[in-house]
Amino acid sequence: MAGLKVEMKNIRKSFEDFKVLDGVTLHADCGENLVIFGKSGTGKSVLLKCLVRLLDVDGGEIYVGGVDTLSLNLKELNELRKDLGFLFQGAALYDSMSVRENLEFPLIRNFKFSQKEVDEKVFKALERVSLSEALDKMPSELSGGMRKRIGLARSIITEPKLMLYDEPTTGLDPITAKEISKLIIDLQTELKMTSIVVTHDLLCAKIIADRAVMLKDGGIIFEGNLEDMTSSNDPFLKNFFN
Amino acid sequence: MSDKKQTVSGKRFGEFFSNIGGLTNFSMMFFKNFLIPPYDFKEIKKHMDELGVKTLPIVSITGIIIGFVLALQSLPVMVRFGAEAFLPATVAISVCRELGPVITALIFAGRVSSGIGAELGSMRVTEQIDAMEVSAINPFRYLVVTRIIACTLILPLLTVFVDFLALLGAYVALMLSQNLTFEYYMGSVFSSLTFVDVMPGLLKTFVFGFIVGVVGSYKGYTADKGTEGVGKASTTSVVLSSLLILLFDMVLVKVTVWLWPV
Numbered sequence: 492m493a494g495l496k497v498e499m500k501n502i503r504k505s506f507e508d509f510k511v512l513d514g515v516t517l518h519a520d521c522g523e524n525l526v527i528f529g530k531s532g533t534g535k536s537v538l539l540k541c542l543v544r545l546l547d548v549d550g551g552e553i554y555v556g557g558v559d560t561l562s563l564n565l566k567e568l569n570e571l572r573k574d575l576g577f578l579f580q581g582a583a584l585y586d587s588m589s590v591r592e593n594l595e596f597p598l599i600r601n602f603k604f605s606q607k608e609v610d611e612k613v614f615k616a617l618e619r620v621s622l623s624e625a626l627d628k629m630p631s632e633l634s635g636g637m638r639k640r641i642g643l644a645r646s647i648i649t650e651p652k653l654m655l656y657d658e659p660t661t662g663l664d665p666i667t668a669k670e671i672s673k674l675i676i677d678l679q680t681e682l683k684m685t686s687i688v689v690t691h692d693l694l695c696a697k698i699i700a701d702r703a704v705m706l707k708d709g710g711i712i713f714e715g716n717l718e719d720m721t722s723s724n725d726p727f728l729k730n731f732f733n
Numbered sequence: 734m735s736d737k738k739q740t741v742s743g744k745r746f747g748e749f750f751s752n753i754g755g756l757t758n759f760s761m762m763f764f765k766n767f768l769i770p771p772y773d774f775k776e777i778k779k780h781m782d783e784l785g786v787k788t789l790p791i792v793s794i795t796g797i798i799i800g801f802v803l804a805l806q807s808l809p810v811m812v813r814f815g816a817e818a819f820l821p822a823t824v825a826i827s828v829c830r831e832l833g834p835v836i837t838a839l840i841f842a843g844r845v846s847s848g849i850g851a852e853l854g855s856m857r858v859t860e861q862i863d864a865m866e867v868s869a870i871n872p873f874r875y876l877v878v879t880r881i882i883a884c885t886l887i888l889p890l891l892t893v894f895v896d897f898l899a900l901l902g903a904y905v906a907l908m909l910s911q912n913l914t915f916e917y918y919m920g921s922v923f924s925s926l927t928f929v930d931v932m933p934g935l936l937k938t939f940v941f942g943f944i945v946g947v948v949g950s951y952k953g954y955t956a957d958k959g960t961e962g963v964g965k966a967s968t969t970s971v972v973l974s975s976l977l978i979l980l981f982d983m984v985l986v987k988v989t990v991w992l993w994p995v
């Protein structure tokens with residue numbers, strides 16, 4: 492199971508008169524971990540949502556696994572989405588469903604597994620995030636870090652080829668943040684998916700990143716490896732990492 | 734000062750029409766999805782159960798009280814005209830044609846429309862709807878279509894129940910002031926009710942149920958980011974659905990009168 496290659500070219504996105512993305516070009520190779528940095532409100536979440544077409548772009552091109560996603564109809568898009576995982580900032584667990592139902596939901600609705608296979612997958616996914624005991628809990632009973640883990644389990648249960656993480660460690664204490672980062676890199680090594688991680692947490696990036704980009708003023712102002720970025724003399728980058 | 738007032742009411746006015754536009758599109762989307770099977774009967778049933786449990790106590794109490802009060806209020810008037818004998822018929826006709834359907838619908842709107850608005854609003858704000866969409870599940874079908882169908886089906890059932898309780902409430906009121914056997918009362922109720930008294934009143938509750946479902950879902954599904962978006966979705970859906978229920982009631986009553994002239 493190889494990861495999917497991602498290419499975004501010259502992506503533009505505005506909300507009414509407010510330009511958020513103004514020509515963003517980036518790519519992530521098969522199996523690569525790309526980290527996207529940027530201050531709050533620069534449009535990192537918007538960029539991820541454009542990539543999976545939760546938001547419509549105003550212009551540009553997007554290729555996932557060589558497929559021009561902007562030309563797909565809803566049915567084709569949904570086929571592609573079955574190969575995607577998305578960990579939202581607040582984990583976005585379905586709060587009317589138990590943990591088990593959360594994990595089963597994509598499996599039952601999109602695939603034709605037997606109940607036994609579903610149970611096995613749920614069990615394995617929970618084991619991967621070390622939360623087997625949470626099986627019958629409701630999301631409201633979970634702590635922030637646990638919610639992130641369950642969100643992660645739900646995203647990887649369909650064995651995606653491309654994983655998107657929106658600020659996976661924001662709002663967590665440093666120790667939990669580090670655990671989640673490690674979990675992400677472990678899953679990545681095991682499942683060999685392509686990952687795009689949006690964050691402003693340098694520690695998390697240090698654990699995960701193969702390559703990093705910096706988003707600022709609607710464009711990419713730096714692309715390269717993390718050491719070069721953190722040791723750069725550019726005043727903005729210097730300021731960002733201090 | 735008066736300038737400012739005008740812009741505020743102007744804004745309200747504009748908001749109302751943009752709501753109507755949005756609701757029309759949303760309803761079209763519902764029908765487009767509604768026409769394509771499969772239907773999620775399990776979800777529909779789950780929502781109907783929840784809605785029933787949530788509203789049954791309050792509509793039951795209301796039903797008994799409106800019947801009771803209606804009978805008490807009508808009694809002196811009927812006595813004045815020497816028409817006490819028609820009292821059961823008057824109460825039954827008022828309840829089945831108008832009071833039962835509209836009051837049940839308004840209470841249903843207050844309870845359910847706000848609930849759906851808040852539920853879907855918080856799912857929107859916490860990105861649960863986005864999460865469903867990226868897992869290749871159509872959130873509109875799963876969350877909205879099932880809720881609208883459940884509302885449309887449950888309100889008529891509740892209304893029949895409320896009508897019945899209102900007739901009982903009226904009987905209690907009459908029994909306390911007059912010598913009236915239950916058999917006699919029920920006999921005159923059922924002999925006075927005609928098709929035109931019962932069916933249009935019942936049929937319009939399908940429309941009211943639909944309105945409650947659509948407005949609540951629309952407000953929640955399109956809620957703004959931020960927690961205040963959820964509160965706004967919940968309160969505005971009550972106001973909007975109640976208003977639309979009354980407007981549609983006016984139109985539907987007019988149509989009924991036109992179809993079945995006296």
Ligand SMILES: Nc1ncnc2c1ncn2[C@@H]1O[C@H](COP(=O)(O)OP(=O)(O)O)[C@@H](O)[C@H]1O
Nearest residue numbers: 506509511529530531532533534535536537538
């Ligand atoms: N649906 C939307 N409607 C209007 N503006 C939006 C919407 N989503 C995001 N924005 C705006 O776009 C900008 C970027 O948002 P976002 O991508 O969430 O930032 P971040 O980099 O912190 O993730 C913000 O200024 C935000 O207000």
Ligand SMILES: [Mg+2]
Nearest residue numbers: 535536580657
């Ligand atoms: Mg964000």
